[in-house]
Amino acid sequence: MPASTKTRKILLVVFMATAVAMLAxxxxxxxxxxxxxxxxxxxSTTPELTPDANFAASAYPVPALDLAPGDGVQEVRxxxxxxxxxxxxxxQPPLPAATWEAEVNKMNKTFGANIPVEDSRxxxxxxxxxxxxxxxx
Amino acid sequence: MTIREISRRALLNRMGLASVAIGVGAxxxxxxxxxxxxxxxxxxxxxxxxxxxxxxxxxxxxxxxPQKAPLILLTDRPVQLETPREYFQTxxxxxxxxxxxxxxxxxxxAVDLKTWRLQIEGNVNRPVALSLAELVRNFKSVSVAAxxxxxxxxxxxxxxxxxxxxxxxxxxxxxxxxxxxxxxxxDMAGVREGSLEVQFQGLExxxxxxxxxxxxFLKSLELSNNVIDECVVAYLMNGEPLPMLNGFPVRLVVPGxxxxxxxxxxxxxxxxSAADDNxxxxxxxxxxxxxxxxxxxxxMKSGNIKTLPIGRFPVRSFIVSPGGDSKLIxxxxxxxxGIAFSGYGRxxxxxxxxxxxxxxxxxxxGEDYGPYSFRTWSxxxxxxxxxxxxxxxxxxxxxxxxxxxxxxWNPGGYLWNRVERQxxxxxxxx
Numbered sequence: 001m002p003a004s005t006k007t008r009k010i011l012l013v014v015f016m017a018t019a020v021a022m023l024a025x026x027x028x029x030x031x032x033x034x035x036x037x038x039x040x041x042x043x044s045t046t047p048e049l050t051p052d053a054n055f056a057a058s059a060y061p062v063p064a065l066d067l068a069p070g071d072g073v074q075e076v077r078x079x080x081x082x083x084x085x086x087x088x089x090x091x092q093p094p095l096p097a098a099t100w101e102a103e104v105n106k107m108n109k110t111f112g113a114n115i116p117v118e119d120s121r122x123x124x125x126x127x128x129x130x131x132x133x134x135x136x137x
Numbered sequence: 138m139t140i141r142e143i144s145r146r147a148l149l150n151r152m153g154l155a156s157v158a159i160g161v162g163a164x165x166x167x168x169x170x171x172x173x174x175x176x177x178x179x180x181x182x183x184x185x186x187x188x189x190x191x192x193x194x195x196x197x198x199x200x201x202x203p204q205k206a207p208l209i210l211l212t213d214r215p216v217q218l219e220t221p222r223e224y225f226q227t228x229x230x231x232x233x234x235x236x237x238x239x240x241x242x243x244x245x246x247a248v249d250l251k252t253w254r255l256q257i258e259g260n261v262n263r264p265v266a267l268s269l270a271e272l273v274r275n276f277k278s279v280s281v282a283a284x285x286x287x288x289x290x291x292x293x294x295x296x297x298x299x300x301x302x303x304x305x306x307x308x309x310x311x312x313x314x315x316x317x318x319x320x321x322x323x324d325m326a327g328v329r330e331g332s333l334e335v336q337f338q339g340l341e342x343x344x345x346x347x348x349x350x351x352x353x354f355l356k357s358l359e360l361s362n363n364v365i366d367e368c369v370v371a372y373l374m375n376g377e378p379l380p381m382l383n384g385f386p387v388r389l390v391v392p393g394x395x396x397x398x399x400x401x402x403x404x405x406x407x408x409x410s411a412a413d414d415n416x417x418x419x420x421x422x423x424x425x426x427x428x429x430x431x432x433x434x435x436x437m438k439s440g441n442i443k444t445l446p447i448g449r450f451p452v453r454s455f456i457v458s459p460g461g462d463s464k465l466i467x468x469x470x471x472x473x474x475g476i477a478f479s480g481y482g483r484x485x486x487x488x489x490x491x492x493x494x495x496x497x498x499x500x501x502x503g504e505d506y507g508p509y510s511f512r513t514w515s516x517x518x519x520x521x522x523x524x525x526x527x528x529x530x531x532x533x534x535x536x537x538x539x540x541x542x543x544x545x546w547n548p549g550g551y552l553w554n555r556v557e558r559q560x561x562x563x564x565x566x567x
Contacts (some may be wrong), residue, residue, distance in 0.1 A: 002404035003298055010207075016167060017331075027248075027249035027251070027252040027253070028245050028247065028248050028249070028340050029245065029246045029247035029248075029343075030243045030244055030245040030247075030340065030342070031242055031243040031244065031246075032246040033213070033214050033239045033242075035164075038453075043201055044201045044202070044203060047203075050499075053249050053250040054247055054248075054249050054251075054382075055248050055249075055250060055385060056246060056247035056248075056381075057204055057245075057246055057247070057380075057381035057382070057385065058246070059154050059203075059205040059246060060203065060214065060244065060246070060382075061200065061201070061202065061213065061218055062213045062214050063200070063210075063213060077165075082242075082344055082349055083242060083343055083344055083345060084212065084215060084242060085212060085213050085214040086216075087210075087211075087213055088212055090183075090184070090312060091184075091197070091212060091303055092184075092300070092303065093164060093184060093185055093186025093187060093293070093298040093299055093303060094186050094298075095186070095298070095300055095523075099300060103300055110349075110350065110420070111345055111349055111350060111351040112345045112346040112348075112349035112351055112352075112417065113345075113351070114345055114346075114433040117142070129303065133187050136184065
């Protein structure tokens, strides 16, 4: 019967589309981080493991971090933290003021951070004041 | 004061806890053989620069990450961890001590293998999707010992310093990788004529907008590159599943190449009919087309420096132990041990010098695990008298590539391979 064939065809297409979608979006849990009070000091525990297909690791610890207090620190904590923790700032050696400006511009243009101009200006000024050559102690 | 009390105080003094509270002058008469300890504990500095990082490793605190031994923290989100020096005493680096470097914060915490498939797609005749079980059971496995080294390993040595992950020497490791040859998977899917490159994508994602490098990390190799035939899609690392942070369930192994191509949690292998112009190929991870990738900030600014995508890593060698944190005894032979590797050919010679490179003496090489593996070396060396010593180490590979003493500089902080040195102090023994 033509109607039944058509229904079957539609069902087949729906089924195949679902299968393809399942292939494309494998069940992955990611980007789980947890604040860590003791950070580098506390031992982690082994999570409970079960013999199913789910292979899991615990959340990745994010120890508390002191940023130099000052104007712009809030903007750094909010905008920069979208993609990476501010440890990316404190890890750097003292950098020339122009390098910090170039870094923030790179985040905005190349990496699409798109931070409002006024806030970008504050972030650059903060990094230059606290983390540039001669300023850091 | 009882002897017991003095003894306790002397001990405390050596531990640096009671130097103020005790009359130091009294105890050497009772314990003539005890020396002076340092009077306080010195924490490592919180940053280095503008000079070079003077330490073998980077300076971060130790951190316990899932499935890992305590490693040196560079960044926590995304995760970048450095392997401490002592783990390089063996030819294979333990999985739990293997360094970690991610670009984007969306790192897998869990992968459900019921739905996960490795996909070979793009400009192919028959797209292929394989479960981990199929990769393990349906293909004959191959194993290769290969060094994985971050492009920016030792970046903290450069002068002037450059921004980026401030690695010491520990962004490297060697493992026995077991898996399926990439070529077999490409052949199974049937690479169409006119294809140029093959692109690799893992499960790593970032919160950046679509089409930006903050959203996806993608790397490609030219199909005409001979290394394609040496690539392995590895599901075992040193005979065990990969830690999540090192790329579970499978990782691309590109022997001899810097780790930027070794895509972790590899899920999409995409055959391209045009050159990959995504940021991570066209802009990021590029080196000056100059000897050793060496240039200057001025030359870079001039715009006359042509750049290339980074590729194979140059020859390097290290003194691993002793690490210079203990004084040596004049006349007593010291067992020097270390590693060497090259992305261009097997290590054929490792030499040490204790006279600032005027004369070099050869060392004994450890077992040969193939051209891309670490090669251990060892040598006996004796400080003749009390004083300061500087030992230098250099390696040569089968293509006669060696190491120079001159530093290099490039804006990415890549390809560092100058001769390494270790300072030793021998004390007076009587």
